[in-house]
Amino acid sequence: MTADEALIEVRDVHRTFYQGEIEVRALRGVDLKVAPGEFTSLAGPSGSGKTTLLNQIGCLDRPTKGQVFVDGTEVSAFNKTEAAQFRLNKIGFVFQAYNLIPVLSAYENAEFVMLLEGVDAKERKRRVESLLSEVGLEGMFDRRPHELSGGQQQRVAVVRALAGRPAVVLADEPTANLDSKTSAELLDLMAELNREHDVTFLFSSHDPDVLERSRRVVRMDSGKIVADERKGEE
Numbered sequence: 001m002t003a004d005e006a007l008i009e010v011r012d013v014h015r016t017f018y019q020g021e022i023e024v025r026a027l028r029g030v031d032l033k034v035a036p037g038e039f040t041s042l043a044g045p046s047g048s049g050k051t052t053l054l055n056q057i058g059c060l061d062r063p064t065k066g067q068v069f070v071d072g073t074e075v076s077a078f079n080k081t082e083a084a085q086f087r088l089n090k091i092g093f094v095f096q097a098y099n100l101i102p103v104l105s106a107y108e109n110a111e112f113v114m115l116l117e118g119v120d121a122k123e124r125k126r127r128v129e130s131l132l133s134e135v136g137l138e139g140m141f142d143r144r145p146h147e148l149s150g151g152q153q154q155r156v157a158v159v160r161a162l163a164g165r166p167a168v169v170l171a172d173e174p175t176a177n178l179d180s181k182t183s184a185e186l187l188d189l190m191a192e193l194n195r196e197h198d199v200t201f202l203f204s205s206h207d208p209d210v211l212e213r214s215r216r217v218v219r220m221d222s223g224k225i226v227a228d229e230r231k232g233e234e
């Protein structure tokens, strides 16, 4: 993979947090390239820097040192406004706690990012209906989050992340609150969406199901990448 082919490129990224006298070196020189269409997980012990790394890629935080490029743009140089705009257009997020808006229906939650993006009503309807049906939620469009199971809520969150046609979906421990059968189903669904919509997925996870189903597993420890395993390649 050359630099031009990488959808995500992290170059010698450091992130240090200061808590009073204490210095926490959450990332200590991370280099990573992710090509378009990958289905990759970040693995590693609690505190190894997985969320911190996803936050740099998702323009939710900035490195202390180093550079991050997403889809050819240096996101580590953004100010807050530029970061917010880029996130909206290019990045889909799926969180551990689903983060759906409680007063909105499944349909309304799913179309939310597109509303912010200014996608017109007809196109929103087309994308939301087809994606919600694709993830098996037909007949549940009007339900509020509390009327859906955890697995169903996470499917709505996945649809919301994909509906804005992002370049990459970042999912931080997306299965942490799901039982293992529901996790496996959600993963299979995301793998199918990855193939059919050609969207790149980058996860962080401890979940063996996630790691088993990922085509590439990048292992972190103490703020560094310590292994990078690709499956199914000679």
Ligand SMILES: Nc1ncnc2c1ncn2[C@@H]1O[C@H](COP(=O)(O)OP(=O)(O)OP(=O)(O)O)[C@@H](O)[C@H]1O
Pocket (backbone or CB within 6 Å): 017, 018, 019, 024, 025, 026, 044, 045, 046, 047, 048, 049, 050, 051, 052, 053, 204
């Ligand atoms: N905002 C912050 N302020 C201070 N320290 C932080 C902050 N965010 C993360 N850290 C520290 O940085 C290190 C890496 O944290 P991070 O959340 O990236 O780990 P993680 O690999 O995602 O862990 P987990 O598997 O538990 O989610 C930890 O030592 C953590 O305490």
Ligand SMILES: [Mg+2]
Pocket (backbone or CB within 6 Å): 050, 051, 052, 172, 204
């Ligand atoms: Mg984390």
